[in-house]
Amino acid sequence: MKIRRLRDALLQQEDLNFLLTNRVPRILLTRFMGWFSKLRHPWVRDASIAVWRLFADLDLSDAKKTRFDSLHDCFIRELKPGSRAVDPDPSVLASPCDAIVGACGAVNGIEVFQAKGFPYSVAELFGDARAVEPFRDGCYATLRLTSSMYHRFHAPHDSRVERVTYLSGDTWNVNPIALKRIERLFCRNERALIEARLHAGGHRIAMVPVAAILVASLRLRCLDVLLNVRYRGPKRTDCEADYRKGEEMGWFEHGSTIIVFAPKGFTLAKGIETDTPIRMGQALMKSA
Incomplete structure (x- = not known):
């Protein structure tokens, strides 16, 4: 609970948020994350998802799978059939x-x-x-x-x-x-x-x-x-x-x-x- 309050406080600091998410080597960091997220080591996967949960309200209750091969696998998860209703109105x-x-x-x-x-x-x-x-x-x-x-x-x-x-x-x-x-x-x-x-x-x-x-x-x-x-x-x-x-x-x-x-x-x-x-x-x- 204390960690979530700290997270929320940090996210509300707009200048800090902007610096941490933009004034960094964006493309290099993006390429690194693409590589890191696909690592299939169980410790890497479990630790990464645990940290993700600390900084986001991650809800996997409607995910089709209950176990993921990697962080990337969790990111691109599919939903259980019937989890979303599509409006049938043709207009x-x-x-x-x-x-x-x-x-x-x-x-x-x-x-x-x-x-x-x-x-x-x-x-x-x-x-x-x-x-x-x-x-x-x-x-x-x-x-x-x-x-x-x-x-x-x-x-x-x-x-x-x-x-x-x-x-x-x-x-x-x-x-x-x-x-x-x-x-x-x-x-x-x-x-x-x-x-x-x-x-x-x-x-x-x-x-x-x-x-x-x-x-x-x-x-x-x-x-x-x-x-x-x-x-x-x-x-x-x-x-x-x-x-x-x-x-x-x-x-x-x-x-x-x-x-x-x-x-x-x-x-x-x-x-x-x-x-x-x-x-x-x-x-x-x-x-x-």
Whole structure:
């Protein structure tokens, strides 16, 4: 209990938090964590998960496995069948992941916010001015996955992924403290643009998983490659990958952020606002 109080006190010191999670060799530390987390030694695994529990509210009660091969195995854990209910309403885009809702609302032309007073261009985020046009004056929601959350993400609707664009970049922390200090942070970090089309109605949607310090690795089921700081393959890959609503699309190696975009005519679902917790499958957006 005393350790948790100390942890909470440290995390509330914004200057210290920012220094410890950003003013470090971010990419080097991320590569080290990628190697360390995959060590399969029982002592390393057990000690790492025990330390993780001290600094995060880690709940493994809904995990499919009860024993893990490594820290990494625990990070990318699957859920027990039936652990999440997916909203069946065909007018609803479901949340692709467990998260805390960050900045969200209407897209102002092609501009959105990462935090109050910190706008950025969706064209810069996408790395392609043409790709942003379907979402002009549309709707967006920023979904932040904390370190202890379930780290896999799923299809918001019955849809086909048509293109994936990988954009290499930095690995700044994406917590609220950093978002209030680093302009255009999401546009600076490593990320992928997933462009999809809904089976019903043909509406375009987009998802942008953004990597962060310690988590600059992304797996997509529609691509047989690991997207990370060492990836040297094509930046843009055309796909024809069909998903049912709620079907798993991929996962972060740890946790980070997913920004969801829908076209004009969609609005946030009832109750969705900044700092709201949400679980995979709950209503995120709704068409008119």
